Amino acid sequence: MKCRLLCxxxxxxxxxxxxxxxxxxxxxxxxxxLERAVRTMSKSELKERPFTMWRYRELLPVHKEERIVSLxxxxxxxxxxxxxxxxLSLKQVxxxxxxxxxxxxxxxxxxxxxVSLLHERGAGHAAVPSNGNAASALAAxxxxxxxxxxxxxxxxxxxxxxxxxxxxxxxxxLIDGLIHQAGERIELGVRENGWYHVGTMKEPxxxxxxxxxxYEVAEQLGWxxxxxxxxxxxxGSGVIGMWKAFRELQALGWVNDPMPRxxxxxxxxxxxxxxxxxxxxxxxxxxxxxxxxxxxxxxxxRPTPNERVTSQPTGMRVPAPPDGGxxxxxxxxxxxxxxxxxxxxxxxxxxxxxxxxxxxxPEGAATLAGLLKLAAQGCVTDRDRVVxxxxxxxxKYGVTAM
Amino acid sequence: MKCRLLCxxxxxxxxxxxxxxxxxxxxxxxxxxLERAVRTMSKSELKERPFTMWRYRELLPVHKEERIVSLxxxxxxxxxxxxxxxxLSLKQVxxxxxxxxxxxxxxxxxxxxxVSLLHERGAGHAAVPSNGNAASALAAxxxxxxxxxxxxxxxxxxxxxxxxxxxxxxxxxLIDGLIHQAGERIELGVRENGWYHVGTMKEPxxxxxxxxxxYEVAEQLGWxxxxxxxxxxxxGSGVIGMWKAFRELQALGWVNDPMPRxxxxxxxxxxxxxxxxxxxxxxxxxxxxxxxxxxxxxxxxRPTPNERVTSQPTGMRVPAPPDGGxxxxxxxxxxxxxxxxxxxxxxxxxxxxxxxxxxxxPEGAATLAGLLKLAAQGCVTDRDRVVxxxxxxxxKYGVTAM
Numbered sequence: 001m002k003c004r005l006l007c008x009x010x011x012x013x014x015x016x017x018x019x020x021x022x023x024x025x026x027x028x029x030x031x032x033x034l035e036r037a038v039r040t041m042s043k044s045e046l047k048e049r050p051f052t053m054w055r056y057r058e059l060l061p062v063h064k065e066e067r068i069v070s071l072x073x074x075x076x077x078x079x080x081x082x083x084x085x086x087x088l089s090l091k092q093v094x095x096x097x098x099x100x101x102x103x104x105x106x107x108x109x110x111x112x113x114x115v116s117l118l119h120e121r122g123a124g125h126a127a128v129p130s131n132g133n134a135a136s137a138l139a140a141x142x143x144x145x146x147x148x149x150x151x152x153x154x155x156x157x158x159x160x161x162x163x164x165x166x167x168x169x170x171x172x173x174l175i176d177g178l179i180h181q182a183g184e185r186i187e188l189g190v191r192e193n194g195w196y197h198v199g200t201m202k203e204p205x206x207x208x209x210x211x212x213x214x215y216e217v218a219e220q221l222g223w224x225x226x227x228x229x230x231x232x233x234x235x236g237s238g239v240i241g242m243w244k245a246f247r248e249l250q251a252l253g254w255v256n257d258p259m260p261r262x263x264x265x266x267x268x269x270x271x272x273x274x275x276x277x278x279x280x281x282x283x284x285x286x287x288x289x290x291x292x293x294x295x296x297x298x299x300x301x302r303p304t305p306n307e308r309v310t311s312q313p314t315g316m317r318v319p320a321p322p323d324g325g326x327x328x329x330x331x332x333x334x335x336x337x338x339x340x341x342x343x344x345x346x347x348x349x350x351x352x353x354x355x356x357x358x359x360x361x362p363e364g365a366a367t368l369a370g371l372l373k374l375a376a377q378g379c380v381t382d383r384d385r386v387v388x389x390x391x392x393x394x395x396k397y398g399v400t401a402m
Numbered sequence: 403m404k405c406r407l408l409c410x411x412x413x414x415x416x417x418x419x420x421x422x423x424x425x426x427x428x429x430x431x432x433x434x435x436l437e438r439a440v441r442t443m444s445k446s447e448l449k450e451r452p453f454t455m456w457r458y459r460e461l462l463p464v465h466k467e468e469r470i471v472s473l474x475x476x477x478x479x480x481x482x483x484x485x486x487x488x489x490l491s492l493k494q495v496x497x498x499x500x501x502x503x504x505x506x507x508x509x510x511x512x513x514x515x516x517v518s519l520l521h522e523r524g525a526g527h528a529a530v531p532s533n534g535n536a537a538s539a540l541a542a543x544x545x546x547x548x549x550x551x552x553x554x555x556x557x558x559x560x561x562x563x564x565x566x567x568x569x570x571x572x573x574x575x576l577i578d579g580l581i582h583q584a585g586e587r588i589e590l591g592v593r594e595n596g597w598y599h600v601g602t603m604k605e606p607x608x609x610x611x612x613x614x615x616x617y618e619v620a621e622q623l624g625w626x627x628x629x630x631x632x633x634x635x636x637x638g639s640g641v642i643g644m645w646k647a648f649r650e651l652q653a654l655g656w657v658n659d660p661m662p663r664x665x666x667x668x669x670x671x672x673x674x675x676x677x678x679x680x681x682x683x684x685x686x687x688x689x690x691x692x693x694x695x696x697x698x699x700x701x702x703x704r705p706t707p708n709e710r711v712t713s714q715p716t717g718m719r720v721p722a723p724p725d726g727g728x729x730x731x732x733x734x735x736x737x738x739x740x741x742x743x744x745x746x747x748x749x750x751x752x753x754x755x756x757x758x759x760x761x762x763x764p765e766g767a768a769t770l771a772g773l774l775k776l777a778a779q780g781c782v783t784d785r786d787r788v789v790x791x792x793x794x795x796x797x798k799y800g801v802t803a804m
Binding site for chain 1: 449450452453454472473474475477478479480481485499502503504505506542543544545546547548562565566569570571622756757758759760761795796797798800
């Protein structure tokens with residue numbers, strides 16, 4: 001838990017604090033004394049601990065254990081999809097069932113850390129702009145901590161998620177606009193009311209929480225890394241978090257495999273990461289620092305203008321991710337890919353997963369839609385072990401709506 | 403996995419097969435060679451296994467491991483409720499978050515075993531009468547196994563659950579009546595179409611799956627048993643399963659604590675277990691066989707007539723549990739209790755749990771409503787460790803409906 005902040009771009013360091021960006025504009029990630037951490041967190045010690053994400057507490061930035069705000073997040077199943085493997089002639093396909101977290105989505109992980117950091121500091125009011133799942137997660141964790149929460153959501157957010165935020169007692173602001181416009185509302189509250197902002201890249205906790213998905217996949221595969229990670233990408237901090245997790249495990253010598261290829265999937269009608277990847281893959285020189293904890297992004301990245309956004313209201317609809325350049329850099333460095341899938345392909349993939357017993361959100365279904373394209377293009381083969389991330393329950397979107 | 407069936411009433415044994423009742427009418431439970439099971443399933447071996455309910459596979463009745471139908475069930479969090487402890491002056495209160503199972507309820511456990519048993523035998527079509535959660539669980543597990551499923555539900559079943567059954571591809575029969583009348587529809591399909599009936603006490607798998615809740619609570623508490631289990635009771639096989647689990651752990655010497663007091667909670671307007679308990683507690687002589695694997699129920703138990711049923715459509719609305727006498731016997735033997743709570747008390751308890759970050763179904767909230775009464779009556783004290791079972795997600799019922 002001894003840690004500092006390190007700029008992924010310029011390598012400047014800061015004492016640990018609740019900030020998200022370096023003065024150079026680069027993303028600040030938490031930098032641990034890894035050797036010290038594993039003095040108490042050995043592989044065998046992990047077996048003695050409950051299978052929640054807090055089993056990795058030495059590599060999470062909360063210092064006061066009694067201030068951890070936990071609802072039982074992490075420790076989600078990784079299930080093998082034998083029928084898909086047969087159908088697609090692939091070696092191994094797994095689904096990481098992130099919908100089995102508290103509040104039914106992977107957002108529980110990041111919010112558990114972010115709210116714990118606020119709880120350590122005695123904060124009274126947390127706030128977040130969100131497409132839905134981060135909002136209901138904040139609402140639940142703030143309730144658990146006895147803290148107030150305000151969430152700002154695009155007005156077309158699925159009704160069950162708005163209900164869920166209300167259920168946990170959050171104040172809700174419905175915005176006529178997209179998630180970055182919801183962000184403007186939260187910024188106002190930060191300035192005027194002293195709210196604590198737990199939006200993407202506003203503080204270091206959420207990426208740290210999400211990185212535990214990477215630790216878990218590695219542990220669940222017997223401290224091996226998969227070859228391919230297919231991830232539905234909006235703000236992209238899941239990708240940043242897992243990339244960081246795998247780097248840390250490599251640095252520790254806990255895994256000997258190369259970095260998995262990250263494949264970002266977005267829905268047609270809002271594909272800034274896909275466009276950034278296409279614009280960068282032939283030209284960008286990605287500088288990877290020798291210690292491999294840093295990336296010097298030279299990727300081309302531009303937000304999607306509002307008027308071009310036509311995709312459905314899901315977690316993938318993020319026209320201006322706070323560090324799109326870093327996401328594209330990770331995709332490039334890992335020799336991965338980024339691809340667009342249509343709403344029709346997502347719906348079809350969701351039906352296919354339902355027919356195999358999996359409750360897949362549109363975002364989770366998009367990863368299967370992406371895998372089908374990867375397989376058709378020969379970009380994954382029968383030598384690859386692939387992990388799809390089902391980030392939320394279908395039910396959260398209203399099943400009939402799908 | 404070597405096992406047979408043992409009648410809990412008359413002690414007659416049968417080779418393992420898919421039957422639920424003895425010729426004497428007693429419940430058949432699976433009887434294992436416990437000493438043999440723990441040759442490979444030691445406490446230290448368990449630490450090497452994934453934290454799903456199949457970690458206890460030597461004490462589950464599926465013989466062909468490759469036929470296990472799993473979606474990542476079990477291994478749910480047990481979270482401490484410090485604020486409730488302070489408010490109620492209790493020593494320890496825990497919530498077992500069964501809503502974090504696949505399909506968002508504890509029913510996943512029983513259906514994973516039941517469908518695995520059918521999958522071992524090449525069954526093509528499974529069917530169940532249900533108040534909702536068992537139906538959507540069967541739908542998902544049948545889909546995973548490539549099996550057909552038919553579910554019969556009272557017409558007033560919450561819409562999101564009906565949607566969920568449809569999502570997984572089950573055929574749905576909506577019945578103008580209660581769960582036992584839905585059962586008549588399924589019996590017809592069993593006779594005319596050869597469906598396999600996985601209803602409560604129709605086969606031995608579901609109780610075995612549910613018993614893993616008991617194993618997990620014991621393991622999560624460091625191989626200690628809680629003092630009190632508060633459980634929302636409909637068909638009651640969760641109570642029967644956990645009672646069996648604790649007996650098995652005691653027989654193995656893995657726990658040294660006495661049986662927890664089982665408290666069954668039902669909603670006013672359908673309280674056959676509460677009435678059976680009231681009618682039996684002063685008079686019934688409960689025969690416990692010397693080997694403690696059996697109970698000779700002499701409890702008074704009568705189903706609630708349809709015309710007296712006024713409770714909400716939840717999993718607790720079961721006027722005629724297939725072995726109510728056994729449930730009452732377990733409550734009596736464990737020196738537990740059974741209590742009715744009102745719809746208003748349930749709604750109030752649900753709000754209270756929401757305010758602590760927990761997504762509680764009406765059934766789960768009923769356990770808190772029950773605990774409040776127990777505490778007020780002095781039936782739980784500051785010496786007791788209490789576990790509440792939150793059996794399903796609030797969302798499955800439509801949050802706004804609450």
